[in-house]
Amino acid sequence: MSQATLGIRAISGHAGSVPGAGVERGLEVCKLIDTTTCIGCKACEVACLEWNGLTFSETTFDNSYQTMPETSWNYWNLIKFNEHEREDGSMALLMRKDQCMHCEEPGCLAACPADGAIVQYVNGIVDFQQDHCIGCGYCITGCPFNIPKFSPTARKVFKCTLCNDRVTQGLEPACIKSCPTGCLHFGSKTDMKDLADKRAAQLREHSGFANAGVYDPPGVGGTHVIYVLHDSTNPEAYGGLPKNPTIPLTVQLWKTPLKWLGNLAIIGGLIGVFAHYLRFGPKIVEEDENGKQGARQ
Amino acid sequence: MATSRRDFLKVAAIGGGAATVLGFDLAPAYAQLRELKIARATETRSTCPYCSVSCGVIIYTLGDKAKNVTPQVIHVEGDPDHPINRGTLCPKGASLEQDILNPRRLLKPQVRRPGGTDWEDIPWDTALTEIAQRVKKSRDETFVEKDAMGRTVNRCEGIAFTGGCTDTNEFNFLVVKAMRSLGVCYLENQARV
Numbered sequence: 001m002s003q004a005t006l007g008i009r010a011i012s013g014h015a016g017s018v019p020g021a022g023v024e025r026g027l028e029v030c031k032l033i034d035t036t037t038c039i040g041c042k043a044c045e046v047a048c049l050e051w052n053g054l055t056f057s058e059t060t061f062d063n064s065y066q067t068m069p070e071t072s073w074n075y076w077n078l079i080k081f082n083e084h085e086r087e088d089g090s091m092a093l094l095m096r097k098d099q100c101m102h103c104e105e106p107g108c109l110a111a112c113p114a115d116g117a118i119v120q121y122v123n124g125i126v127d128f129q130q131d132h133c134i135g136c137g138y139c140i141t142g143c144p145f146n147i148p149k150f151s152p153t154a155r156k157v158f159k160c161t162l163c164n165d166r167v168t169q170g171l172e173p174a175c176i177k178s179c180p181t182g183c184l185h186f187g188s189k190t191d192m193k194d195l196a197d198k199r200a201a202q203l204r205e206h207s208g209f210a211n212a213g214v215y216d217p218p219g220v221g222g223t224h225v226i227y228v229l230h231d232s233t234n235p236e237a238y239g240g241l242p243k244n245p246t247i248p249l250t251v252q253l254w255k256t257p258l259k260w261l262g263n264l265a266i267i268g269g270l271i272g273v274f275a276h277y278l279r280f281g282p283k284i285v286e287e288d289e290n291g292k293q294g295a296r297q
Numbered sequence: 298m299a300t301s302r303r304d305f306l307k308v309a310a311i312g313g314g315a316a317t318v319l320g321f322d323l324a325p326a327y328a329q330l331r332e333l334k335i336a337r338a339t340e341t342r343s344t345c346p347y348c349s350v351s352c353g354v355i356i357y358t359l360g361d362k363a364k365n366v367t368p369q370v371i372h373v374e375g376d377p378d379h380p381i382n383r384g385t386l387c388p389k390g391a392s393l394e395q396d397i398l399n400p401r402r403l404l405k406p407q408v409r410r411p412g413g414t415d416w417e418d419i420p421w422d423t424a425l426t427e428i429a430q431r432v433k434k435s436r437d438e439t440f441v442e443k444d445a446m447g448r449t450v451n452r453c454e455g456i457a458f459t460g461g462c463t464d465t466n467e468f469n470f471l472v473v474k475a476m477r478s479l480g481v482c483y484l485e486n487q488a489r490v
Contacts, residue, residue, distance in 0.1 A: 006330065041387055041388055042388045043385070043386055043387050043388045043390075043391050045388065046388040046389075046391040046392045047374070047386070047391045049392075050372065050373070050374075050391060050392060050394055050395075051372070051374075053334075127330075161331075164330055164331075165330055165331040165332060165333050165334070166333060168330060168333075169333045169336070171333075174374070177374060177375060177377075177384050177385065178374070178375065178385055178386050178391050179385055180382070180385040180386065180387055182385075274308070277308075
C-alpha cells in the first residue's frame, strides 16, 4: 500500500504529535445530499459496491424498498426509505442516503484506543486503517450515526472512506459520480454550504416547504456530508437522523477527564515508587532462620 | 543516599520501558491509503447495453495493451464526456462490471424443455438446429399469404424479433434483411445509438 499523500489532522489513540495538523493548508471536501431530488434509484449504492469491490451480501425484504435495515461492514452506502405522514394526513416517501458523515469532531476517533486505527485527514475525511484496528468496537459506541460496522470475518471495523483513494487523485467519490438526478454534489465545504443554503431557500420560497433547511449538525462540529431536508426541524423522520448528534457522554467522560485522572494515577504511582526508593533505599530482606542473608532485591 | 551507576542504569531502563509501554512511540505515524485502482488501467469508451438511453461508459482494463498481457476488465463507470449521461449511471449501469465478472453469467446455451423444471446445457450446434427447426415450423404454420380481402401480404404472424440497445447499424441491417425475408412484421429493437 502506498504512503499517505493526504495530510493527517487527527490520529486515534496517539500520544505524540500529529504530522499535518495545523501545518498544512488543505481544502476541506464535502458531500451534499439533496434529499428533495433523490428518487431512490440506488445507483450510489451499486457504485459504492463496485468501486470498493465489496463482497456480496444478502438483502432483506421488509415491506420497504430499502435494501437492508442498516448499513453493514460490506455495505457502506444505503438509501433509507421512510414513509412519513404529513400534518395534513398525506403521505411522503422520504429517501435519505445513509453513510458515514465524516464529522469534524469524530466520535469514533475519540473513542478509538488503537494508535492510528482511525485518522482524520486535513481535508476532513475520517478513515479507518484496518491494519491498525484491534477490533474492539469502541468506535461503534462513539458514533452518533450508527455507522462503523464490525466484520466477523476480518474481526475489524469498516465504514465509508469517502473514496479517499479517488479524492486524493482529484476524482469525486463513486456515489457522487453515479447519481443520475444530480441530488448528490461534491466540492469544497464552503461551496457545498452555499449550494445547500440556496437550495433550501428555494424550497422555502418557491416550493412550499416552510421548514426546509440544511443539516450540518454543530454537535459534532459540523459534518463533511451535509443534507438538504424538506423539514429540517424533524430529521428523525429521515430514517433516524439524530436531531442534535453529539459524541456519547460516556465516551466524552472516559476519553477526557477519566483518561487524565488515570494517567495522573499511573504517573503519580511511578513517582511515588521512585521517591520511596530514593528516601528509603532498596528493600533488604531480613535474615531467615538458617542465618542466610536474603538476596538483595 | 548515594546512587551507583548500576542503579541509575536500572532506573533509566525501567523508565524507558515504561515510556514505551505507555505509548510514547516516536515512530512517525503514516496512514495507508488505497491506491487508485484505475490509475494505470486502459480506458475504453463504450455504451451501456441495458436500455435505450444508451449511456456512455468507460471500461477500465487491466494492463497497458502490452503483447504478453491478457486484458481483463477491472472497473466500469460513467463517461463524463458523454452528452447523454455526463458520467452518471443508473444502478443497473453502475453494475456493468458484473456483466463480465460474474460467476453466474451464462456462457453457453441452455434450454428448459416443455414441462421441465430445470435448465439444461446444450451445445451450440443443437441450439441452432433446434431454433432453425422451430422457426421453420412456426413460419409454415402461421404464414399468411393473402389477407381476408384477398390481397397478397406474405407475412409471418407467429414470430417476433426484439433487438437490444447495443445492436449496431450493421447488425440491425442484417436483422431486418433476415426477418423481412421470413415475413416477420413484429420487428423491434431499442437501439438509439
